[in-house]
Amino acid sequence: MDVRSVINNKYNRYLVEPFDIIKLQIIQHLDVLLFFALVMMKVMYYGKQISPDYFSADSLRPPVIASMLPFLAVAFLFKEKKRTNYLYIINIIISVILFADTVYFRYFKDIISVAAVRNSLQLKGMGSTIMSLIQGKDFYYLADIAAFAPMIKSFNKHKQNIINVKTRLLLFAVVLSLGIGLDGKYIYELSKDQPMLLTTMSNKVYLTKILGNINFHIIDINNFVMKEINSLKPLPSERKNEINSYLDNKNNSQGNNLTGYGNGKNLIMIQVEALQQFVINAKVNGNEITPNLNRWINKSLYFDNFFYQVAAGNTSDAEFMTNNSLYPAASGAAYYMYSGDQLNSLAKVMDQKGYNTTAFHGYEDGFWNRNVMYKTEGFDKFNGETSFNLDEKVGLGLSDKSFFNQSLDKLKDMKQPFYSFMVTLSSHYPYDDAKGYGNFDITGYDGTLLGDYLRGIHYADEQLGMFLDKLEKDGLMDNSIIVLYGDHNAIPREYIDQLYKFENISNATDLQWYQLQKVPMLIHFPKDQYKGVNHIYTGQMDVYPTIANMFNLDNKYMLGKDIMNSSEQWVVFRNGSFTDGKVFYVSWTNIYYDISSGSTILETPQLKKEKERAMNELSYSDDILNSNLLKSFVK
Incomplete structure (x- = not known):
């Protein structure tokens, strides 16, 4: 039936x-x-x-x-x-x-x-x-x-x-x-x-x-x-005025430390692929993981509470923030979404100041839309894969060794003063292509992602050391300011237990996870001036405003802070998390942590205001980029 x-x-x-x-x-x-x-x-x-x-x-x-x-x-x-x-x-x-x-x-x-x-x-x-x-x-x-x-x-x-x-x-x-x-x-x-x-x-x-x-x-x-x-409708004038007023109030000068110090000097900015802070001054089997960076940190001004703030654009987001001091896109990659915007980027402003501006990266010119975005940002030239002799490959593309050697020759031929922006490649995930380069002993970590990373970043450190040493030997460093930082995390959360074990952390909290998301950032001045350690909480959004102060550039259209002249320890992440240097708010759990004790704390009216400020800042950045506001702001 x-x-x-x-x-x-x-x-x-x-x-x-x-x-x-x-x-x-x-x-x-x-x-x-x-x-x-x-x-x-x-x-x-x-x-x-x-x-x-x-x-x-x-x-x-x-x-x-x-x-x-x-x-x-x-x-x-x-x-x-x-x-x-x-x-x-x-x-x-x-x-x-x-x-x-x-x-x-x-x-x-x-x-x-x-x-x-x-x-x-x-x-x-x-x-x-x-x-x-x-x-x-x-x-x-x-x-x-x-x-x-x-x-x-x-x-x-x-x-x-x-x-x-x-x-x-x-x-x-x-x-x-x-x-x-x-x-x-x-x-x-x-x-x-x-x-x-x-x-x-x-x-x-x-x-x-x-x-x-x-x-x-x-x-x-x-x-x-x-x-x-x-996007087809113009942003209301009230909203434009609100954003403009926020930018004006945010970027009022708070001091004159190193203001104008960089006038006439070269700027060499190096973004290192997947360089995280936990490897700095750390050892494996008695051997330093990054001996060259450790050495150069001691000759530089080093920021030991510097965070990456990238979103889905990863490496390209780091580039975007350090060159524009605007937040990455809430969804997608800023390098694709905003390549048609008018930007007040570092390269564009340096170019207006009479600097020669060039970007360097040893991978495909169109990857992350760089061949388009670098033009939008005002670089005079982009030396991508097609500009190099691909004589040695490690990982995705040209080895860091060959990249730095060839780039150094190009730097020597550039008319000074110049701004060169360099992005490394060899230490890219999954870090399994540096096995034949160097003899770094990772006994105890064989067969793990962390072990491959330690060997890969040791190789990258060796090439960075050779490059910096050659800059010094050739005298180019005498008239150059070097800014070096890591772009994003190295160990995906899927493998975070390997990092916790390496750091001897048990029963880890989200605060400890975030504290491990710091990346190195150093500024080297000629003759090793101003060397030391600065403990201010800071991030990639703050790089451009800091450089703007040193090179006497207009800093009006930036959401970051000048870390040479600010006591504010404000760092906002694209996911809505933030820290003020004392408290860390983790957005995905809606929990506040006291940084000094590591304990969770209840939301106070002040912390609620800080959370609203963080959300507003992200919203302002989105409106600036989605509505191409800098086209009307920048005169």
Whole structure:
């Protein structure tokens, strides 16, 4: 007896056992039940992957259920057989997104957004890196798709189209209303707890952890569409005035330490791939990991509380901040999204001051859109891969040894004064291509990502030391200021336990994780002047304002601070976390830490104001870039 006869035949309805009716109804709606159960398990599993320490199934389950209901509502518009095919396709789409999000998170510590997909060229040439991030357990998301594929046709044969149009429309309306109502409730509650988070998307991980992966992508799509629509409208004059006033008040001069010191001197800025502070002055098996950097730090002004502040753009975000003192994009990469903006960048202002400006990087000219962005930023010339002799390769491209040797020859030929911006490459993740270079002993760390990194950064340190020594020997350093810093983290959170073990940290907190996200930053002055250690909390946003002070450049359109003349220890991260040097706020858990004691503290009215200030600063930066405000600000 089939389902149709059970339901439509009044006589049979009274003769058939209730258990048979329930059984037949389960079979008839098995596709709905399976879709609901499988997608629920996958989304919850993903939530556990991105937030293992703070995962709460009880709090995540309700918004995940709510996010699935609109998909089920649409399913009821179809006749039963077509409904199965629809749910199978939606399952495939969600599963592939979860798979991609998991792999993306391992590298970027972020969630894939529409803007990141639109700027997918940022992943060009990183196939081996991406493949190294995929783990066997990731195929959990896809296992059921392969298993159920041959069953779909057979399953549909045993199903009848028995629900009439009116009933399907009623089911659609009820389930959709329930889903939207519940979703609206959870989203509203988050908006009250975290104002501006839903619009700025400053902390995508926290948003996903609270609302679930499906809701995140729906909100992201909505924000992307609204942003595209709003970009066609001019920013209200009141908002422009508010931002302009904030910039004016922020960049009032607070002192004159080293003001104008760099006039007439060369500026050589070196951004070192994946250089983190934990390797500085550290040893492995009795050997210094970075002996050359250790030596040059002792001859320079060194900042030991300097943080990277990058987002999804990683290396390119570090470049963007140090050359523009504006925050990276909330989603995607600034080097793609804002290459058409008018910028008041370091290279452009130095060029106006009569400096020759050149960028150097030993990889593909178009990677991270550098060949376009460097022109936007006002560099006179870009020496990319096509400008070098590719005589030796380590990792992605030209070895640091060859890169520095060839770049030094180019520097000698440049008319002084000049600004050269150099980005290294050999110490790029996954650090497994420096094994044949140098004999650094990593016994005890063999076969680990950390071990490969230690060997890779030791190689990079050797090449940096040779380059700096040659600059000094050739006399070029006598009239040059050197700024050197790391761009982003080296050890992905997926492998953070290796770093905790290296640092002898047990029961680590998010504060300790953040404290390990410092990168070295040193400024070397001619004749080793002003050497010492500065403990101010600072970050990549502060590099340009500091250089602007030393070279007498206009600093009006910068969101960072001049660390030579500021006592403020303000550092804001793209995800909404921030520190004032005494307290560290971690946005993805909404927890404040006292830095000196390491203990958690309650939010005070003052801390709430600081959180609002951080969100406002990120919002101001977004408006400046999304509305190309510098085109009207800069005269």
